[in-house]
Amino acid sequence: MSSGSHALVEFEGVNKYFGDVHVLKDVTLEVERQEVAVVIGPSGSGKSTLLRCTNRLEEIQSGEIRLGGDAISAPDADVNRLRQRVGMVFQSFNLFPHMTAIENIMIGPTEVKGVPEAQARERAESLLDDVGLDNQADSYPHELSGGQQQRVAIARALAMDPEVMLFDEVTSALDPELVGEVLDVMRDLAEEGMTMLVVTHEMGFAREVGDTITLMSDGRIAERTPADQFFDQPRTDRGKEFLRRLL
Amino acid sequence: MSDAYSEESTGEGPDFLDDDAVVRRIGELIAGLFTLSVLGFLAWILATQVDYRLLRSVFPRFVEAFRLVVFIVVVSSVASVSLGTLMGLARISSSPLTGRIAKGYVEFFRGTPLLFQLFVIFFGIPRLWPPGQFPIGDWRVPAAIIGLTLNHIAYVAEAVRGGVGAVEDGQLEAARSLGMSKVQAMRKIVLPQAWRNALPAIGNDQIILVKDTSLLTVIAIPEIMSVFRNINSNQLDPWTPLVWVCLFYLLVTMSMSLAVSILERRADWSADDEVGGLRGLLSSIGKGLGRRL
Numbered sequence: 175m176s177s178g179s180h181a182l183v184e185f186e187g188v189n190k191y192f193g194d195v196h197v198l199k200d201v202t203l204e205v206e207r208q209e210v211a212v213v214i215g216p217s218g219s220g221k222s223t224l225l226r227c228t229n230r231l232e233e234i235q236s237g238e239i240r241l242g243g244d245a246i247s248a249p250d251a252d253v254n255r256l257r258q259r260v261g262m263v264f265q266s267f268n269l270f271p272h273m274t275a276i277e278n279i280m281i282g283p284t285e286v287k288g289v290p291e292a293q294a295r296e297r298a299e300s301l302l303d304d305v306g307l308d309n310q311a312d313s314y315p316h317e318l319s320g321g322q323q324q325r326v327a328i329a330r331a332l333a334m335d336p337e338v339m340l341f342d343e344v345t346s347a348l349d350p351e352l353v354g355e356v357l358d359v360m361r362d363l364a365e366e367g368m369t370m371l372v373v374t375h376e377m378g379f380a381r382e383v384g385d386t387i388t389l390m391s392d393g394r395i396a397e398r399t400p401a402d403q404f405f406d407q408p409r410t411d412r413g414k415e416f417l418r419r420l421l
Numbered sequence: 422m423s424d425a426y427s428e429e430s431t432g433e434g435p436d437f438l439d440d441d442a443v444v445r446r447i448g449e450l451i452a453g454l455f456t457l458s459v460l461g462f463l464a465w466i467l468a469t470q471v472d473y474r475l476l477r478s479v480f481p482r483f484v485e486a487f488r489l490v491v492f493i494v495v496v497s498s499v500a501s502v503s504l505g506t507l508m509g510l511a512r513i514s515s516s517p518l519t520g521r522i523a524k525g526y527v528e529f530f531r532g533t534p535l536l537f538q539l540f541v542i543f544f545g546i547p548r549l550w551p552p553g554q555f556p557i558g559d560w561r562v563p564a565a566i567i568g569l570t571l572n573h574i575a576y577v578a579e580a581v582r583g584g585v586g587a588v589e590d591g592q593l594e595a596a597r598s599l600g601m602s603k604v605q606a607m608r609k610i611v612l613p614q615a616w617r618n619a620l621p622a623i624g625n626d627q628i629i630l631v632k633d634t635s636l637l638t639v640i641a642i643p644e645i646m647s648v649f650r651n652i653n654s655n656q657l658d659p660w661t662p663l664v665w666v667c668l669f670y671l672l673v674t675m676s677m678s679l680a681v682s683i684l685e686r687r688a689d690w691s692a693d694d695e696v697g698g699l700r701g702l703l704s705s706i707g708k709g710l711g712r713r714l
């Protein structure tokens with residue numbers, strides 16, 4: 175399976191079309207183990223598509239995507255198995271509304287991995303504790319604030335013990351005062367060494383927690399620079415322009 | 422011209438209709454008058470038109486018809502809801518063949534009258550055998566159940582399709598992201614939500630199914646309308662048997678809608694009561710009743 179010489183996530187010459195629209199153009203990208211790769215770029219530049227291809231919610235038309243050396247994009251790949259190794263957190267939480275917080279977290283391990291109920295519950299309780307929601311185990315999603323829901327969603331993804339976590343604008347749907355609690359959980363996760371691909375507009379978080387910044391522009395990777403360098407001296411004109419617009 | 426925007430001229434109608442309280446009073450007055458006239462009419466019918474001796478003597482015949490109707494309704498209802506759910510899933514199948522066949526089924530059974538379907542089954546099917554060879558002696562009740570079931574499968578299928586369609590795409594994506602197969606995601610995530618979404622429409626359809634049994638009189642099933650027609654033509658007294666017709670249909674339809682509202686409560690995770698066990702069931706019945714009354 176995974177051999178140490180590979181980056182954990184590899185995109186190689188990936189092209190993705192929606193009909194006639196060329197959305198990912200010859201994307202090549204390597205995300206190392208324990209790297210927090212922050213993906214930024216204007217609306218429509220293909221950030222979400224990049225993430226969604228990583229766990230094959232979208233199919234690509236050419237190129238290859240590998241996870242720990244295993245080709246995710248191969249036609250005969252065991253998608254359900256590969257997806258277990260990739261956690262995804264969505265902008266709109268997508269918690270299962272008919273299940274309590276703890277049931278949301280347990281359903282993946284019990285249903286997909288066949289983990290015994292009691293063991294899954296114990297793990298879910300500890301994950302709820304990690305995201306600061308140990309007292310909300312039996313609440314339904316509609317009884318939780320947006321920030322709480324998103325933290326449950328993160329715990330739900332973590333319960334599968336993924337090798338990499340994908341975050342697609344996970345704070346964009348939140349009231350400003352709830353953004354911090356979600357970013358805190360993500361920061362903890364980064365410190366524990368989780369490999370993360372993070373699409374975000376939170377530049378403070380990108381700068382502080384991100385290891386690398388990947389700037390997307392019109393379906394291409396315009397720049398990929400260490401985070402501490404990007405904000406002070408971006409290498410490309412696109413990077414400079416992006417930062418100029420932020421101000 | 423700026424006068425046109427002054428306070429007085431806010432709408433088209435008379436000014437007093439701008440006052441919420443007045444509109445509400447008018448509404449109450451109309452509803453009250455309507456209720457009074459209906460009740461008055463009913464009282465007048467019951468006082469002058471109904472023969473109470475006859476009412477008592479025909480009661481057992483209606484009870485018998487009622488029991489037959491309940492039997493037909495229960496069997497057709499269980500069959501049409503379960504098979505209709507499958508048909509609804511076939512309708513949204515990713516296989517174009519399955520999807521198209523299910524669509525054809527739905528189009529046919531919704532597009533032709535139930536009466537036609539009953540005639541095909543009741544008169545048509547036995548003629549496919551040589552005269553006298555049809556193996557089922559009394560074909561009336563089986564034909565009725567088959568007809569009602571086939572017909573209502575189509576409506577339940579549409580309700581289920583709508584229910585699945587109303588589940589957000591993100592739900593399936595979240596489930597698949599966890600590594601669930603399509604079948605697992607449907608069973609554990611999409612269908613429980615789709616079922617809740619579809620229940621009101623399924624309930625409506627099942628109440629229509631109850632009323633559709635009145636058509637069975639044309640294939641000589643001794644159901645409630647048949648008993649009425651019989652008594653009316655012998656006694657030349659419509660109002661007396663109509664009292665029982667009304668009461669017995671209401672009894673079935675209201676039980677049906679009670680059952681539906683219990684199911685709705687149990688499928689509703691945002692309802693604030695516990696749903697498991699006997700306590701939960703009893704409290705659902707209580708709340709179901711409360712909502713009906």
Ligand SMILES: Nc1ncnc2c1ncn2[C@@H]1O[C@H](COP(=O)(O)OP(=O)(O)OP(=O)(O)O)[C@@H](O)[C@H]1O
Nearest residue numbers: 192193195197215216217218219220221222223224
């Ligand atoms: N399901 C789809 N069908 C057709 N086109 C799509 C689909 N999803 C995305 N696109 C198109 O692909 C392009 C990239 O979309 P994508 O969602 O990846 O951008 P994004 O960078 O995430 O933008 P945003 O910041 O607005 O979320 C856009 O032009 C979009 O219109």
Ligand SMILES: [Mg+2]
Nearest residue numbers: 221222223343
């Ligand atoms: Mg996006």
